Amino acid sequence: MRILKTLLATALALSLMVVAPVGAHSRSDSHSNRQVSWAEIVQEQSHDDAPDASRTRVGWSRLVRTADGLKATVFVRGLEPGGVYTFWWVSPYEFDSLGAPVIPGGVFVAKGAGRVIGRNGSAVVRMRATTGQAGITGLPAVDGALWHEMQDPMASIVRVEIAYHGQAADADGDLRTWLSDFWTGTACPPDGSTNGGGQPHCPVYLAATHAP
Helix, strand or coil: CHHHHHHHHHHHHHHHHHHCCCCCEEEEECCCCEEEEEEEEEECECCCCCECCCCCEEEEEEEEEECCEEEEEEEECCCCCCEEEEEEEEECCEECCCCCEECCCCEEEEEEEEEECCCCCCEEEEEEEECCCCCCCCCCCCCCCCECCCCCCCCCCEEEEEEEEEEHHHCCCCHHHHCCCCCCCCCCCCCCCCCCCCCCCCCEEEEEEECC
């Protein structure tokens, strides 16, 4: 039964990747006061956190916004079989005049899910965050940013980010920790920083960006 469920989930993910619209789009439903959007999941970094300008599409993220919070369903392929991945909310998200990402004050960062990837290298992940939910703890401020609870889910740019921690076989009893935080794993910088930025996190090399 477990194998059958896995096959069905994989088939659903692949079918949705095929029929999902080209490019990101959003649709509002004023009667239910919700907004639905699709965004491509693209590869922005390599596993060693080096920039990847190809921005290869590896899946889709479907986001539902209401005044009460956010719900996302993530369909992604091309992951490392046996790899440990965590899926994160980052909102609000801003970009400067050159298109570079900027971490604003009052940003909400929280884990949506953690997974060990099966042999086919694909995953279907569901995430949820509620308005007022507290963000991650233990993550120091960067460039003056202040971590905050989630606010205003209808009006902010929302990022779904996917971090790679390493192979589950190498976790040595720490698998639960790998699946729960943002900085533990053999693929994560041993000094707690990435590219000298001082922010401790495992390489976030896949992401979807949802504009309101």
